[in-house]
Amino acid sequence: MIEPALAPLDVARIRADFPILERKINGAPLVYLDSAATTQKPNVVIDAIGNYYRTSNANVHRGVHSLGNEATDAFELGRRRVAQFIDADPAGLVFTRNTTEALNLVAASYAREMLQPGDRIVVTEMEHHSNLVPWQLASERAGLELAAIRLQDDGTLDMDDAERLLKPPTRLLSVTHQSNVLGTVNDLATLTRLAHAAGALVCVDAAQSVPHRPVSVRQLDCDFLAFSGHKMCGPMGIGVLWARPEPLNAMPPFQGGGSMILRVTLQHSSWNDVPHKFEAGTPDVASVVGLAAACDYIDNIGLTAICEHETRLTKRLLDVLTTIGDIDIHGPLDLTQRGGCVSFNVGNVHAHDVGTILDRTGIAVRAGHHCCQPLMQRLGVPATTRASTYLYTTPNEIDALGEGLAEVKRVFRV
Amino acid sequence: MIEPALAPLDVARIRADFPILERKINGAPLVYLDSAATTQKPNVVIDAIGNYYRTSNANVHRGVHSLGNEATDAFELGRRRVAQFIDADPAGLVFTRNTTEALNLVAASYAREMLQPGDRIVVTEMEHHSNLVPWQLASERAGLELAAIRLQDDGTLDMDDAERLLKPPTRLLSVTHQSNVLGTVNDLATLTRLAHAAGALVCVDAAQSVPHRPVSVRQLDCDFLAFSGHKMCGPMGIGVLWARPEPLNAMPPFQGGGSMILRVTLQHSSWNDVPHKFEAGTPDVASVVGLAAACDYIDNIGLTAICEHETRLTKRLLDVLTTIGDIDIHGPLDLTQRGGCVSFNVGNVHAHDVGTILDRTGIAVRAGHHCCQPLMQRLGVPATTRASTYLYTTPNEIDALGEGLAEVKRVFRV
Amino acid sequence: MVGFSNTTPVEDDLYREIVLEHYSHPRHRGELETASSRVDATNPLCGDELSLAWRVEGGRISGIAFSGRGCSISMASASMLCEALDGQDMATAADIAARFRSMLLDKGPSDGLGDLEALRGVAAYPVRIKCAVLAWNALLQELAGTAETEP
Amino acid sequence: MVGFSNTTPVEDDLYREIVLEHYSHPRHRGELETASSRVDATNPLCGDELSLAWRVEGGRISGIAFSGRGCSISMASASMLCEALDGQDMATAADIAARFRSMLLDKGPSDGLGDLEALRGVAAYPVRIKCAVLAWNALLQELAGTAETEP
Ligand SMILES: Cc1ncc(COP(=O)(O)O)c(C=O)c1O
């Protein structure tokens, strides 16, 4: 049975929801191909933040007055809405600043506090610094071993190496769902099976997957999952750690302060229930409200449709890059193995020069190490140029990128 | 020479800047006397956030494209603006989520990592849980001693006890500038002199002072200072840790991830310069922009004028409470020793009942332990009612509170 | 004269006479030395603290008491709980508890709840509902726990 | 024909001929075994890495070289730096560095800067200024350090 293809996105209508897309950059219309770094925000999200401050702003969980109650309701409804977005129980959903903080929370309260010297943590060669440095800090301080699953030349993980490493004394695998450089979507089903069979927990860096494809923590069967609001049409300053109840209940607090306590004396304290135990101090209620609005916005359009749209764009992007010539594409070319974020190098032109020339005609791409220095070393390049798409990206913008790259070749005589 | 009194604030004009103040609560106009928990936001702050998302949103510190550059400029200009607000060098200004995270940063990266077993940390009996629990966590984990300066019955610190405790092996004093329950403004000059003479550093919880009176870290001569944007007309989700360069440079990172690194390999990393070393992951640029707008807004009105306004309101509030009778006021009555936040109990009516009755006529006060359980124990009450003022508070609102409290007495036959 | 003259104040919808009466003169307050069940409940955000203890003999509650401190609603509710459940068989006790919760959380009917009906007004004060159900939740939790461990 | 015919492209304001020429054929690239000063510079956010080494004899730079990798602007700037400073006395070297920085950061005059003037266009690209001044900042930092430790 063939799945009926979804109707293509009405991108023109979607674009009208994003006021920044009307901007001109250096006299040209903005072509925003940097959504993997942060996405733009639709009016409904911007307005949700403003409306919260204009009508219901108060501190939460602490008061008997009506505004405090409205703010608390908005906050906890937001928690439920975001949990629903990843098919999770809200009791396991902890709000953090971003993916980075979510991963640091697991590294500090689980790896550093609950693992034993000699235990091993496994990551991969394609990890973002945010899914590497926290484990380095925890490993150094708690005497843990840190190992990385090797990458194959096609930009996918070496599953033999995974099998070798996902054995005792491995206690935790922390792996990205989708690479922010290569676009590779990792085979989490196999990795999770191997890790769990070895008695290790699985932490998923979902910063690049939750915004772009349907993600269910129940189906993934992972133990921890981290992502950022700002990469999914939501506000900056809000991220999520979801965790299964067993590790979450057992873990000691991450930060101490208001809201996370049950009873406090000058010398000792006891802790509130999860998820509150991990949310110290005044939370960013406005951003939670904004993130819930982003979930509504995305779900109204449909993640499956968004994912199909991005696949079509990625196909066009790969075609354009191949047609131009003298371009090294990093990461898999098979569209079933990747998402809509493509890194490449133009001849031996430095990525910054590529980025600057593109910016002169309004095209925003990322150029640099993308917070993946070990991956750059593995690829043997100092930096790459990365173009990344989202629901508001049009085929014309991909073509504009092609023209810009032709100009790069002209200027640098590649 | 008598200081010329400043012109009183034009509160009617100020109130027009705060859209939420037009709200009705249970049919009555909102009387917001809970600014110590979080303040309301003027249009300029709400609009600054919206405008950022509508025109310049991008990730920072990572790109060569124009939007990325605009966002980075906005972020770093925001840092300079906020540093100026507390008379500080921006290189020592670290953005955090809130006061709580700022204090946890010092507890984790300074106390836990740099102090030795047996070293002593000193706090006070009036601290907010956010300035107590982080030190408990660090002390337990690093074998430190934790002691608290006693409170006198008038709600001020026992300076003899301070002198006794601020001796070796004390290495750090962490103290609130202004109590969020008692309103007490502590004598930081003396405390800092004693601590520094003993070779201890001084960390100031300025959550309740920076929003309400001019604060200069140079004049305070402290080593660390923490505060929250949401308590000073700014957005939620953004706070500040300022620190002197010596401890800040010496401290290991707090969280690992993007932006805080210099060079990363799979096994080891080195760190970026301060303040970036302490800012892992995508920061909340929009909230920094909003906080900078809040600094402008407050400075345009003038902190000295705001402080005088609050002093006048506090005088009226203390008079009203005294006139009503059967009310226990906690904290100093001398206006030179306190700020505009007053806690009290009405007969033996529970604070929640007080809060509920006031809320029925639109009056929002806080009722509970105010995240100060040890102080509640010291005061011998389970909870207090707290009324707190800000630049938009009017004398009429104080009078409305008085009427509400008379109704409390009537219902409960006090 | 009910609801007619405006010189007689209409009764407060939340702080009904009978609620305030239970608050100032709580029934069954104290310790129950011979308790067969005992349970603590706290509301960490408010600071309410409550202990409930009861004795079951021949399938009936033959003694019940509470102690603790908190707001008028949580204390009056605990006092009324003790009065309503003392002497009841366990099935009836559980049924009353379920109907009381339903009255507050789902605005369900209050028939046959007696004095407890006086707490109906709390339903209009969302933040106070957790005060009113504090003792009841503790009771139901303990009953559920007992039910599970007994065959 | 300058600026006249639109068949001859106007020179790129950033990637001037001479800049690209220094980038593809850098001068003084390599190691300087007999260096008296050596300094490293990195731009962590871009990944640019650069080493600069020079030898001072009789108050003059008698040899200078750079190595490293980075974008065209940082590499061309380092190449031009070496060419401009080789053989200069220390005061002149510092003066050229200061004027180069001023040209980019304060849009100051470029008289007498020779080839370096070709980098003036960078001033219009704020994010790239740090690429252009990378080698120069390293040099000035080292000179300042030396000045402080020498009487
Ligand atoms: C795969 C991946 N992990 C982690 C992060 C870190 O996200 P944030 O900066 O929002 O913490 C990013 C984005 O920067 C990412 O792409």
Ligand SMILES: Cc1ncc(COP(=O)(O)O)c(C=O)c1O
């Ligand atoms: C004195 C004091 N310290 C710390 C805090 C904690 O602030 P935040 O919740 O913004 O981290 C507060 C406010 O809640 C406070 O009043």
